[in-house]
Amino acid sequence: MRLKTFRGGAHVPHFKELTATKPIRDARLPAKVVVALHQHTGAPCEALVKVGDHVKVGQKIGDSKAALTAPVHAPVSGKVVDIAPYPQSGGREVVSIVIESDGLQEVADTVRPKGELDGLSQGDLREIIREAGIVGLGGAAFPTYFKLTPPPGKSFDTLIINGSECEPYLTADQRLMMERPEDAIFGTRVLMKAAGVSRAFIGIEENKPEAIEAMQKAAERHSGIEIVPLAAKYPQGAEKQLIKAIVNREVPCGGLPVDVGVIVNNVGTAVAVGEAISTGMPLVERVVTVTGSPVKEPSNLKVKIGTLVSDLVEECEGFASEPAKVIIGGPMMGVAQFTMDIPVTKGTSGVLFLTIDEVSLEEPLPCVRCGKCVENCPMHLLPLFISQYADAGRFDEAAEYGAMDCIECGSCSFICPSRRHLVQSIRLAKAEIAARRRKK
Ligand code: SF4
Numbered sequence: 001m002r003l004k005t006f007r008g009g010a011h012v013p014h015f016k017e018l019t020a021t022k023p024i025r026d027a028r029l030p031a032k033v034v035v036a037l038h039q040h041t042g043a044p045c046e047a048l049v050k051v052g053d054h055v056k057v058g059q060k061i062g063d064s065k066a067a068l069t070a071p072v073h074a075p076v077s078g079k080v081v082d083i084a085p086y087p088q089s090g091g092r093e094v095v096s097i098v099i100e101s102d103g104l105q106e107v108a109d110t111v112r113p114k115g116e117l118d119g120l121s122q123g124d125l126r127e128i129i130r131e132a133g134i135v136g137l138g139g140a141a142f143p144t145y146f147k148l149t150p151p152p153g154k155s156f157d158t159l160i161i162n163g164s165e166c167e168p169y170l171t172a173d174q175r176l177m178m179e180r181p182e183d184a185i186f187g188t189r190v191l192m193k194a195a196g197v198s199r200a201f202i203g204i205e206e207n208k209p210e211a212i213e214a215m216q217k218a219a220e221r222h223s224g225i226e227i228v229p230l231a232a233k234y235p236q237g238a239e240k241q242l243i244k245a246i247v248n249r250e251v252p253c254g255g256l257p258v259d260v261g262v263i264v265n266n267v268g269t270a271v272a273v274g275e276a277i278s279t280g281m282p283l284v285e286r287v288v289t290v291t292g293s294p295v296k297e298p299s300n301l302k303v304k305i306g307t308l309v310s311d312l313v314e315e316c317e318g319f320a321s322e323p324a325k326v327i328i329g330g331p332m333m334g335v336a337q338f339t340m341d342i343p344v345t346k347g348t349s350g351v352l353f354l355t356i357d358e359v360s361l362e363e364p365l366p367c368v369r370c371g372k373c374v375e376n377c378p379m380h381l382l383p384l385f386i387s388q389y390a391d392a393g394r395f396d397e398a399a400e401y402g403a404m405d406c407i408e409c410g411s412c413s414f415i416c417p418s419r420r421h422l423v424q425s426i427r428l429a430k431a432e433i434a435a436r437r438r439k440k
């Protein structure tokens with residue numbers, strides 16, 4: 001059978017064998033957590049607690065009145081010892097609430113089951129999802145309740161659950177689908193009701209046969225949910241590519257999935273949504289793949305939000321060899337870090353360590369006009385021209401060539417025989433174009 005997919009993209013090595021067979025295990029309770037007040041798309045939260053307060057697990061500790069935001073909750077019980085800017089992924093500093101754990105994990109009274117799904121309205125579900133602080137766990141960290149509310153004049157007819165996990169090395173979603181398929185299907189049903197749709201597709205790359213089988217079995221009893229095996233190709237998990245592959249609809253340039261009646265959510269998000277209903281626990285932990293050849297015991301860990309990356313390394317028994325590079329996320333779309341003293345946030349799907357031999361230190365060569373970057377761009381752009389304009393500071397031309405439609409998947413840089421830093425240049429151009437538009 002020919003598997004569904006999209007045009008373009010790259011066949012990248014998967015490197016998933018380090019953790020694909022490792023069951024998810026609970027990481028030890030950290031001595032302290034650093035919970036950033038801005039770990040989502042939208043407005044930052046304001047602290048609802050002060051230094052010295054005692055907090056319980058699941059207690060809301062930050063929120064905002066802005067329409068686009070996501071509250072944050074205490075992942076551990078204990079004492080608030082600091083509220084100040086702390087470094088986060090990528091080097092920026094964000095005001096964070098530091099909680100010293102008392103080791104008791106006392107749960108807040110507000111954490112209780114929300115009742116049967118049949119008894120909850122669409123509005124109830126959206127409100128519960130908002131209050132649980134749930135955001136896209138695939139990395140984008142876009143508030144889920146906001147996504148579930150279509151703009152005036154638009155509506156959804158289809159939910160797509162993204163279980164493709166196309167980023168090399170990462171296996172957190174794969175293990176979730178293998179180990180908690182019933183929870184993933186329950187979360188899918190919640191999202192279907194909250195979005196007002198009667199059909200859902202769960203897309204999974206064919207290189208995860210156990211996950212496909214487990215999810216098919218769990219979905220059997222539920223009408224309207226179909227598991228769709230997809231070709232293993234990068235970036236299969238990008239929203240627009242997933243929509244094209246599964247329902248053959250093209251999201252217009254500059255448009256959103258809602259423009260073609262589709263809402264896309266990650267499978268980890270579906271599990272978190274289900275939990276917010278069945279136990280009432282807000283988003284205070286997530287599964288993180290900690291991997292790479294330097295790591296002694298690469299693992300899939302269930303981790304409290306706010307745990308430091310350095311604690312995760314300890315949890316994986318340290319390093320067998322010296323890491324030369326730390327990346328939050330995967331090698332294609334992840335962000336290189338300067339320190340391990342940064343916390344896990346809601347969007348942290350993985351932490352990858354690479355040795356010096358695995359990091360390319362070779363200088364880029366001139367473009368040889370081979371056209372491979374064009375052939376492989378899943379957004380049908382001309383990466384070589386956009387990056388050349390970006391490098392020359394000609395951002396208007398970069399914009400004319402569609403820089404803002406770039407999804408920063410990195411396929412062009414991966415495929416380029418001259419090792420040109422295409423995606424970095426395009427990313428820069430996008431930031432500059434966005435800044436100029438804001439100014440105007
Ligand atoms: S131009 Fe952007 S969308 Fe196209 S391959 Fe490069 S990074 Fe991906």
Ligand code: SF4
Nearest residue numbers: 367368370371373416
């Ligand atoms: S893949 Fe690299 S060398 Fe080939 S056209 Fe694109 S930028 Fe030039």
